[in-house]
Amino acid sequence: MRRQKTQVVIVGAGPSGLLLGQLLHKQGIDNVIVERVSAEYVLGRIRAGVIEQGFSDLMEEAGVSGRMKAEGEVHHAVEIATYGDVHSIDLSGLTGGKVVTVYGQTEITHDLMDARSASGQQTIYEAADVQPHDINTDSPFVTYTVDGQQQVLECDYIAGCDGYHGICRPSIPEGVLKEYEKIYPFGWLGLLADTPPVNFELIYIKHERGFALCSKRSETRSRYYLEVPVDEKVENWSDDRFWEELRRRLPADAEKRLVTGPSLEKSIAPLRSFVAEPMQYGRMFLVGDAAHIVPPTGAKGLNLAASDVSTLYRILTKVFKQGRTDLIEKYSQICLRRVWHGVRFSWWMTSMLHSFDESDIEGRIRSSELSFFLKEEAGRRVLAQQYVGLPYEEIE
Numbered sequence: 001m002r003r004q005k006t007q008v009v010i011v012g013a014g015p016s017g018l019l020l021g022q023l024l025h026k027q028g029i030d031n032v033i034v035e036r037v038s039a040e041y042v043l044g045r046i047r048a049g050v051i052e053q054g055f056s057d058l059m060e061e062a063g064v065s066g067r068m069k070a071e072g073e074v075h076h077a078v079e080i081a082t083y084g085d086v087h088s089i090d091l092s093g094l095t096g097g098k099v100v101t102v103y104g105q106t107e108i109t110h111d112l113m114d115a116r117s118a119s120g121q122q123t124i125y126e127a128a129d130v131q132p133h134d135i136n137t138d139s140p141f142v143t144y145t146v147d148g149q150q151q152v153l154e155c156d157y158i159a160g161c162d163g164y165h166g167i168c169r170p171s172i173p174e175g176v177l178k179e180y181e182k183i184y185p186f187g188w189l190g191l192l193a194d195t196p197p198v199n200f201e202l203i204y205i206k207h208e209r210g211f212a213l214c215s216k217r218s219e220t221r222s223r224y225y226l227e228v229p230v231d232e233k234v235e236n237w238s239d240d241r242f243w244e245e246l247r248r249r250l251p252a253d254a255e256k257r258l259v260t261g262p263s264l265e266k267s268i269a270p271l272r273s274f275v276a277e278p279m280q281y282g283r284m285f286l287v288g289d290a291a292h293i294v295p296p297t298g299a300k301g302l303n304l305a306a307s308d309v310s311t312l313y314r315i316l317t318k319v320f321k322q323g324r325t326d327l328i329e330k331y332s333q334i335c336l337r338r339v340w341h342g343v344r345f346s347w348w349m350t351s352m353l354h355s356f357d358e359s360d361i362e363g364r365i366r367s368s369e370l371s372f373f374l375k376e377e378a379g380r381r382v383l384a385q386q387y388v389g390l391p392y393e394e395i396e
């Protein structure tokens, strides 16, 4: 059995783990990432596409923003269509100049993987049976198996960046965590295609047939989503069926511009809101999807992961460089203040734009609320502030 010592073990090589590893490395803090699957498998997941200003700034601080600046698309507005009426939300005008960047999570992961390879920091892919141990002691460690050989990674701290289905959250003893969850009665059927997008801005569409979203990865690669029943199967959706249904939900002008083509990827994601409190136990911290999940309607999942990473990186830097161990216990409360804002906004966008029963009083109240937020400047300002992302909390 091989034993190795590092300062921080990061479980998971998704965007949370890779970004944290890069930021810690730049501060001279040694870290090792253990990942369950291969790098190719991680890159094969098609997920987020909208990056908040805070995340872009963090990528710059990590020294990995070059390609995002060159290839990412800055957006000053976003559109919301309700039953054919299109409302443009002037993000920059309503937030004193803030913007979002359209740049796929796959590209972010690519950039972070390239930076990690260049840094020489160790990443162990296809690690089986990863397991944190002694997390509530001063000498935690992580075991894993590679090529049938068990290995031991001794460390000072463990960052659980292993997503909703990871091993770190379940490693916290019974009774410590309180979990909050809301399951939505529908999913998102996503399609990626090398076709020109129907619109420069993203369009979130409320339609009697169900929600739809027109997004993109570039001016030649489109990303679309359709609300489907929660038990829907992707095998039931040929490309033709997808395009025909999207065409029926698009506003008239966009429908005229729709260019269809063969799908590069098609998958269904279930929608849930989930938060585990606290986001830490002993010397282990939960980061990103390991601690919280939001429906993608607010484009917050990846962005909340980034603000968790920012908080943990800043705390650990002060701990290792200034001995500020008093900050350790503040991680969860700082993260959760911003996480719950993201959870609420994602729930609100999902509730406003997906097909719930519109015939009862709740349906009428929802329509009235959405109408206020789209037609009144005060409403649009609140929507814009949430969409571009609330400020990151300073670490004192």
Ligand code: FAS
Residues within 6 Å of the ligand: 011, 012, 013, 014, 015, 016, 017, 034, 035, 036, 037, 042, 046, 047, 048, 049, 050, 105, 130, 161, 162, 163, 164, 165, 166, 167, 168, 268, 269, 287, 288, 289, 290, 296, 299, 300, 301, 302, 303, 305
């Ligand atoms: P991730 O889940 O990305 O990464 C966790 C990593 O840990 C994975 O590589 C996994 O293999 C690894 N891991 C798991 N268990 C392990 C173990 N036991 N040992 C070692 N490694 C382990 N967000 C948006 O903002 N917009 C979107 O449109 C959007 N769409 C999404 C669609 C889907 C289908 C999903 C699942 C999520 C989507 N999200 C979206 C949210 C998503 O982007 C996440 O917020 C983002 O991936 C979070 O990154 P991580 O916290 O790194 O978790």
Ligand code: PHB
Residues within 6 Å of the ligand: 047, 048, 049, 050, 202, 213, 215, 216, 223, 296, 297, 298, 299, 300
């Ligand atoms: C995407 O491009 O994948 C995307 C964009 C905005 C969202 C969700 C997904 O709210």
